[in-house]
Amino acid sequence: MLLVIDVGNTQIKAAVFEQNTLLKKEIIAYEDWQISLKKVIKKFSEISILVVASVGKLEKNDFLTLDSGLNVYFVTRESKFPFNNLYASPSTLGIDRMILASGAVLQYPNKNRIVIDAGTCITYDFIDSNDNYLGGAISPGIRLRYESLHNYTAKLPLLKRESPSEVIGNSTLQSIHSGVINGISFELDGFINSVLDKNDNFIIILTGGDSDFLAERLKNTIFANPNFLLESLNQTFQYNNND
Numbered sequence: 001m002l003l004v005i006d007v008g009n010t011q012i013k014a015a016v017f018e019q020n021t022l023l024k025k026e027i028i029a030y031e032d033w034q035i036s037l038k039k040v041i042k043k044f045s046e047i048s049i050l051v052v053a054s055v056g057k058l059e060k061n062d063f064l065t066l067d068s069g070l071n072v073y074f075v076t077r078e079s080k081f082p083f084n085n086l087y088a089s090p091s092t093l094g095i096d097r098m099i100l101a102s103g104a105v106l107q108y109p110n111k112n113r114i115v116i117d118a119g120t121c122i123t124y125d126f127i128d129s130n131d132n133y134l135g136g137a138i139s140p141g142i143r144l145r146y147e148s149l150h151n152y153t154a155k156l157p158l159l160k161r162e163s164p165s166e167v168i169g170n171s172t173l174q175s176i177h178s179g180v181i182n183g184i185s186f187e188l189d190g191f192i193n194s195v196l197d198k199n200d201n202f203i204i205i206l207t208g209g210d211s212d213f214l215a216e217r218l219k220n221t222i223f224a225n226p227n228f229l230l231e232s233l234n235q236t237f238q239y240n241n242n243d
């Protein structure tokens with residue numbers, strides 16, 4: 001049994017896996033990450049290893065000093081990945097994006113894949129049917145957009161994500177919701193369509209903290225799976241250790 005941990009820029013996601021079955025998922029705030037993880041470890045006494053990937057504020061050492069008595073497998077760029085990395089700056093590619101690409105290749109063989117992770121940032125990753133990782137795009141996520149509008153203006157309030165009633169917002173609040181949410185929906189459809197125009201045999205996977213919220217708003221057919229990064233982390237670990 002594994003405890004798989006994804007350290008993002010907003011929050012930490014953890015899942016207990018028995019082989020490929022996800023038994024329990026927790027979304028954990030940075031403030032109480034140690035207490036929360038220790039609780040999960042205590043509850044699932046068969047956990048034998050922590051599998052961790054981080055683009056956020058925690059490093060391998062933080063998990064070694066967690067004092068859980070468990071081994072820590074920290075996924076890095078030196079781990080083995082099932083794709084050819086054609087990114088021009090591979091040493092700066094986010095480990096979360098590499099793990100998503102890995103999961104897409106292992107779960108969906110012989111397809112062109114787009115993985116979209118709507119978290120703090122929205123990342124787009126493209127892996128072709130020959131398993132070449134080509135790159136993609138990075139843009140601000142939902143919360144980041146609401147916060148930037150508030151933080152960099154004098155008059156705009158900080159709002160929580162909400163579906164806009166119309167494209168044409170008839171008030172300040174509706175204009176902000178339309179700008180953020182319709183803006184992201186158009187961006188997603190635009191990005192997907194521009195790649196679909198040039199390739200066929202496609203799978204599109206949408207994940208991240210905002211994936212369920214966004215999935216209903218898209219015109220394209222996609223697989224929304226909020227657990228895709230955790231599942232991919234589990235698979236990347238198996239891929240590195242099963243032969």
Ligand SMILES: Nc1ncnc2c1ncn2[C@@H]1O[C@H](COP(=O)(O)OP(=O)(O)O)[C@@H](O)[C@H]1O
Nearest residue numbers: 008009010011118119120141142143208209210
């Ligand atoms: N309780 C919450 N706290 C913070 N963000 C949340 C919460 N619930 C949903 N979200 C949304 O999830 C996004 C963060 O998603 P997540 O995939 O966890 O990010 P990251 O992996 O970058 O930490 C935010 O943009 C926000 O809109």
Ligand SMILES: CC(C)(COP(=O)(O)O)[C@@H](O)C(=O)NCCC(=O)O
Nearest residue numbers: 008009055092093094119120121138
């Ligand atoms: C783009 C990211 C900040 C996304 O982080 P997240 O939204 O998942 O917290 C992360 O993948 C990262 O730090 N990437 C490095 C730059 C790159 O991938 O090219």
Ligand SMILES: [K+]
Nearest residue numbers: 117119121123
């Ligand atoms: K992301």
